[in-house]
Amino acid sequence: MKSWNGLKRWGGWLAAAITAVGLGLPPASALASGGVAPPKQDWTFSGVFGRFDEASLKRGAQVAVEVCMSCHSIKYIKFDHLRSFGFSEAEVKAMAESQGKTKKDKMISGMDPQAAKDSFGTIPPDLSLMTKARKGYEDYTYGILTGYLNDKEKEMVEKIFADGNVLDPEIKEAAEALHLGHDLEKAKKSLERIHRGDNFNKYFPGNFLAMPQPISAGQVTFADGKESSLEQMAKDVTSFLAWAAEPTAMERKSAGVKVIAYLVLLTIMLYAVKRRVWSRIPH
Amino acid sequence: MFKSIMEWVDARLPISDLIKSQATEYPTPKNLNYWWNFGSLALFVLIIQLATGIFLVMHYKPDAALAFDSVEHIMRDVNWGWLLRYLHANGATFFFVVVYIHILRGMYYGSYRSPREILWWIGIIIFFLLMGTAFMGYVLPWGQMSYWGAAVITNLMSAVPLVGEDLVVWVWGGFAVGDPTLNRFFSLHYLLPFVVFGAVFVHLWALHAVHSNNPDGIDIDEHKDSLPFHPYFTVKDLYGVGVFLIIYCGFVFFAPNYFAEPDNYIEANPMQTPAHIVPEWYFLPFYAILRSIDFLGSFSKLAGVLAMVGAIAILFVLPWLDRSPARSFRYRPLSRQLFWLFIIDCFILGWVGYNPADATVFGGMPIVFVGRAATLVYFGYFFLLWLITAFDIEKPKPTPTSI
Numbered sequence: 010m011k012s013w014n015g016l017k018r019w020g021g022w023l024a025a026a027i028t029a030v031g032l033g034l035p036p037a038s039a040l041a042s043g044g045v046a047p048p049k050q051d052w053t054f055s056g057v058f059g060r061f062d063e064a065s066l067k068r069g070a071q072v073a074v075e076v077c078m079s080c081h082s083i084k085y086i087k088f089d090h091l092r093s094f095g096f097s098e099a100e101v102k103a104m105a106e107s108q109g110k111t112k113k114d115k116m117i118s119g120m121d122p123q124a125a126k127d128s129f130g131t132i133p134p135d136l137s138l139m140t141k142a143r144k145g146y147e148d149y150t151y152g153i154l155t156g157y158l159n160d161k162e163k164e165m166v167e168k169i170f171a172d173g174n175v176l177d178p179e180i181k182e183a184a185e186a187l188h189l190g191h192d193l194e195k196a197k198k199s200l201e202r203i204h205r206g207d208n209f210n211k212y213f214p215g216n217f218l219a220m221p222q223p224i225s226a227g228q229v230t231f232a233d234g235k236e237s238s239l240e241q242m243a244k245d246v247t248s249f250l251a252w253a254a255e256p257t258a259m260e261r262k263s264a265g266v267k268v269i270a271y272l273v274l275l276t277i278m279l280y281a282v283k284r285r286v287w288s289r290i291p292h
Numbered sequence: 293m294f295k296s297i298m299e300w301v302d303a304r305l306p307i308s309d310l311i312k313s314q315a316t317e318y319p320t321p322k323n324l325n326y327w328w329n330f331g332s333l334a335l336f337v338l339i340i341q342l343a344t345g346i347f348l349v350m351h352y353k354p355d356a357a358l359a360f361d362s363v364e365h366i367m368r369d370v371n372w373g374w375l376l377r378y379l380h381a382n383g384a385t386f387f388f389v390v391v392y393i394h395i396l397r398g399m400y401y402g403s404y405r406s407p408r409e410i411l412w413w414i415g416i417i418i419f420f421l422l423m424g425t426a427f428m429g430y431v432l433p434w435g436q437m438s439y440w441g442a443a444v445i446t447n448l449m450s451a452v453p454l455v456g457e458d459l460v461v462w463v464w465g466g467f468a469v470g471d472p473t474l475n476r477f478f479s480l481h482y483l484l485p486f487v488v489f490g491a492v493f494v495h496l497w498a499l500h501a502v503h504s505n506n507p508d509g510i511d512i513d514e515h516k517d518s519l520p521f522h523p524y525f526t527v528k529d530l531y532g533v534g535v536f537l538i539i540y541c542g543f544v545f546f547a548p549n550y551f552a553e554p555d556n557y558i559e560a561n562p563m564q565t566p567a568h569i570v571p572e573w574y575f576l577p578f579y580a581i582l583r584s585i586d587f588l589g590s591f592s593k594l595a596g597v598l599a600m601v602g603a604i605a606i607l608f609v610l611p612w613l614d615r616s617p618a619r620s621f622r623y624r625p626l627s628r629q630l631f632w633l634f635i636i637d638c639f640i641l642g643w644v645g646y647n648p649a650d651a652t653v654f655g656g657m658p659i660v661f662v663g664r665a666a667t668l669v670y671f672g673y674f675f676l677l678w679l680i681t682a683f684d685i686e687k688p689k690p691t692p693t694s695i
Contacts, residue, residue, distance in 0.1 A: 085364050138558070142554050142555070255367065257367065260374075261374055261378075264545065265541065265542075265546055268545060269545070273538060275534055276531065276534030276537075279527065279534045280531050280534075283527045283531045286527050287524065
C-alpha cells in the first residue's frame, strides 16, 4: 500500500514535470533547408587495398597546374613533391616554370588575392585539403567540377525565358532536371538567377557560387594522349587533389595491412594463452 | 644476483610486497565477465594518449597563426607524424567509447553501490576531467569546428548570473576566442591528463580498498571465490587489449577521419560561421540536453547548462537513489528494462545533438520535441530507478549466496 500511495503522489509530480519540460510548447527556432548530395564515384584509391593510379595523378596534376592554379593555390605542396608519383625532374621544373616558379616553390597561384576578391567577390580557397574539407569528400569535388549546367540544360533554361512567358510546367520540368526541389516559387527565382548569368551548380549547397565553370571538355591536352572529356579531367584532378590532401595516405594503408595482420595473430595467441591459463579453474 | 638486489631494495622500499599484494596476488572475483576489461583498457588508452601527445607537442605550435599549418606539417613532413596524430585523434574517440562502456557496466551491475561510493565518485570526476581535456584538445588544430565549437561552449559561461559576461572574457583572454584562448587551452590540455593520471591512481586506490564488484553484485568469500590477478586477469586484460587494438587501428589506418568533421580541415576563420556547428560525437547527447531547454525565455541558457552539467552530476547521487536490496541488475528485471531504455535514449539524444537545432523529423515535427522528450527520459531513468526501489515496486529475484 505504501508503494501505491507513493506512486500516486509522484504521478502528479510526473505530470507536472512533463508540462514543465515543455513537451507541448513550440520550439524556439525555425526551419532551414539543404542541397543535393553529389553522386558516389568509384575511386581507385578507396578502400583498404585501393591505391592511387599514377597515370591519373599525372593527368590531374597537369589540370591543376594549367587550369586550377590560375586562381587557386595548393600551398602545402611544392612542385618538386610531384616527383613522388612519376614525374621526372625536368617535367617538374617545366611545370614550375610555366607558373613563373622554381621546383622548390610551393604551388601558389599567380593571382593576387585582392584582385580575386575584386573580380569574384571572394578569395578562391586553397585546394590542398579540399577533398578532406567538404562533406562528400572526393565525390563532392568531382560533383562541383561536373555539376554546372551542360549545353542541353542551358538551352532548356533559356527556352523558358525566350518567349517572355514563363509557364508552370516549364519550371516544373527544369526544377526536376536541376534538382531544385518542389517549391515552384523558389525554383523560378533560381531559374531567373541562372538566366541572369549567376553561376549555378547542382551540388553546391545553396546552388549559387562565386566560381564560374572551371573546366570544360578539351581544355587541356593530356601529355599521355588521353581524351580530355569533362568527366576525365574532373576525375583526374580530383584524384590529384586527394593525393595532395594527404600524400602519406597510401603509406598509411600499406602499414595498416601489416599492423592489423600482426595484431590479429597476436590476439589469437593471447586468446590461446588465456584459454590455457583459465583451463586450470574448474567452472 | 637479481634476488639479492631485490632483497636489498625491499629492505629499504618494499616494492615486492606492494607488487604481490596489489598486483600479482590481488584477489579478483573469478566470475568477472568481459565487461570488466574496460577499466584496464581505459588506462591503456590514457597511456597511448599521453605517449602520442608528448611527441605531437614536439612539432605542434600553439599560435593562432601557426597552429593549423603545424598540424599539416605533422601530417606531411614529420616522420610517422600522421600516425601520431591519427592515433591521438582516434584515441580520444576510443577513450570515450571505452569509458562509456566502463561507466555503463558500473551502472548495470551496481558497482556504484555501497561500499564503492567513493570509487564511483572519483570515476565521475575523472569523466568530467576527460571531457574538459578532450574539448580543449579539439580546439588545438584550430580548424573551423575547433574555433566555433570553442566559441559556442565557452559562451555558455555567460549564462552564469551576474558575472557571466566577465567570466567569458576572462576565459577567452580577450573579447573573442583567439590566440590567448588557444594558448591557455594548450597549457591546460597538457596539464589535465596528468591530473587525470593522479585521479586514476586514487580511483585504483579506492578500488583496492573495497575490491571489485562482480556480475552477481554480491559480497564474495575471497578465500573461495577469488583468483590472483596474475596470471588470470593479466592475460584476460591483454587479450582484451588485442581485440581493442584491432578495432582502434582499423580506424587509425583505414578510416582515420571517420569521426571527424570535414569542416575542421578548414583553417579557423573568425569572420565566417560554419552552417552547422557540431561538437565531437561523444558530447552529442549532452549537447542535445543543453539545446532541449529552449522554452524558458531568457532563462533557457542557464537552465540548459544546468541540465547538461546535471546530466552527469546526477551520477554522484546514484548510490543513494538506488535502494534495491540487490546490486546487480541481473536480479532486477524492472531496473534492467529501464537500463536498456536509458541506453536507447542516449543514442536518440546523440542523434538529436547531431542534427541542426531547427531540423524537422517525421514529416514536419521540430526535432527539439524529440530532444525534450529524450531529456525527460534521461532524467526519468534516475527518478524511476529511485521510485521502483524506494517503494519496493520492483521485486528482485533472489541473489545467490556465492559465485
